[in-house]
Amino acid sequence: MAVGSKRIVTSVAEIYETSQDISVQTQTVSAATEEQTASVEEIASSSQVLATMADELQQSLEKFNIS
Numbered sequence: 001m002a003v004g005s006k007r008i009v010t011s012v013a014e015i016y017e018t019s020q021d022i023s024v025q026t027q028t029v030s031a032a033t034e035e036q037t038a039s040v041e042e043i044a045s046s047s048q049v050l051a052t053m054a055d056e057l058q059q060s061l062e063k064f065n066i067s
Helices: 002-062
Strands: none
16 A cells, blocks of 8 residues: 555655646747737837838928929
């Protein structure tokens, strides 16, 4: 019975270590996802600024329309 109990304790310890590793990896993925989300939001904002600038440039160029 002692050998069986030792195996159970060893298995539980291995499961615990694996769970800890998975937890760390999950946190790493979560942090990376947050960074990517922030980057995408920044790109979207920059795209909007560029679109506005392009529209303003187009309006400025229309003032110089040569017939």
